[in-house]
Amino acid sequence: MNDSQTSKTTFQKLALFRSCFTGLGHVYGTYDPKTGRSHQVKQPVSDKVLLHHLQGRQPYGVYLLVGDQTRAVAADFDDEDTLWPLEFIHQARQYGIKAYIERSKRKGWHVWIFAELPGASAAKARLVAKAILDDIGKPSTEIFPKRDRLNDRTSYGNFINAPLFGMLVPRGRTVFVDPDNGLRPYPNQWDFLEGVQRVREHLLDEIIEINNLTSSESISGVVESSPWSSDGHSTFGLPPCAQEMLAKGVTEHQRVACFRLALHLKKAGLPQDLAIVSLNAWADKNRPSSDKRIITASEIHKQAESAYAKDYRGCGCEEAAVMPYCSPNCPLKCNTKARTETSTRTGNSDRHDADSHPSSPQQ
Numbered sequence: 001m002n003d004s005q006t007s008k009t010t011f012q013k014l015a016l017f018r019s020c021f022t023g024l025g026h027v028y029g030t031y032d033p034k035t036g037r038s039h040q041v042k043q044p045v046s047d048k049v050l051l052h053h054l055q056g057r058q059p060y061g062v063y064l065l066v067g068d069q070t071r072a073v074a075a076d077f078d079d080e081d082t083l084w085p086l087e088f089i090h091q092a093r094q095y096g097i098k099a100y101i102e103r104s105k106r107k108g109w110h111v112w113i114f115a116e117l118p119g120a121s122a123a124k125a126r127l128v129a130k131a132i133l134d135d136i137g138k139p140s141t142e143i144f145p146k147r148d149r150l151n152d153r154t155s156y157g158n159f160i161n162a163p164l165f166g167m168l169v170p171r172g173r174t175v176f177v178d179p180d181n182g183l184r185p186y187p188n189q190w191d192f193l194e195g196v197q198r199v200r201e202h203l204l205d206e207i208i209e210i211n212n213l214t215s216s217e218s219i220s221g222v223v224e225s226s227p228w229s230s231d232g233h234s235t236f237g238l239p240p241c242a243q244e245m246l247a248k249g250v251t252e253h254q255r256v257a258c259f260r261l262a263l264h265l266k267k268a269g270l271p272q273d274l275a276i277v278s279l280n281a282w283a284d285k286n287r288p289s290s291d292k293r294i295i296t297a298s299e300i301h302k303q304a305e306s307a308y309a310k311d312y313r314g315c316g317c318e319e320a321a322v323m324p325y326c327s328p329n330c331p332l333k334c335n336t337k338a339r340t341e342t343s344t345r346t347g348n349s350d351r352h353d354a355d356s357h358p359s360s361p362q363q
């Protein structure tokens, strides 16, 4: 990618790229650009791996499926006909979803739909993508991720080659193209990525309900399998309070809420840079009372840094910032009670020490 076409720093580019094209963090796919032969690499998806991809040194393929969650779905049209990707994005719009066309590396097109961070149910996203493909008369088109969830037999799923492989970008391959401008590549791919609209899981729920969509892999089975689900939303292993706060924003105690959310995102495996992206999107939903302002980006950064700096064991379940969002169905409630009872019996109250908040809590 030509650095002169963007003023973004490498850090910003990596955060943006991660927010769209990462999934499993300990394995990735690649291929030999000379032979096209692909294989799996069981190593962390480090910044170096992603940079080498963007610089055109070694392609990176993403395993999108993490448990039962994904950050994106992609329909893989493997012929050159431009009709199908254009039909797909047109039909997606009918459902209120923005989809984006990528010219694939050799032949055909990938059409991507991005989920609101940190991710959405893969089953629901796949179901809606399948409905769109059915609508346009291409039901057998492959969808990535190819499955609704990982299980004992499916440890990784299938990888899809990520866009923006540096060696192919100058040839107009692996780039996003503008459907309103003759499918020409967007002149600035980073600005384009920054502006993509992400689908909220609530919208997927509405589409599924209104259109009575059902999957061969059971949606309810997926939801039930999540350890945190209390209301049908299993957002990357987040407990119900965090899901609720992230989805709706908060009205009070923004800094403490931010710190707690950062801790949950960390425990769910989100890298710090992506947690900050998610928390900035969360801040836009906050509705503080009239004499308070919305938490700033630098305050979010500070809270996230604190959360990621040390190991904190507790979840702050008794904090005023968190309690209003607590769900009686959360398994941690039981754990908290059990721990409290144990502490009372043994006189050991280390939970509060381990969980003490390092930043000033109120605003």
Ligand code: SF4
Pocket: 239, 240, 241, 242, 315, 316, 317, 318, 322, 323, 325, 326, 327, 330, 331, 332, 333, 334, 336
């Ligand atoms: S028990 Fe704790 S972690 Fe679970 S929802 Fe309630 S506040 Fe959140």
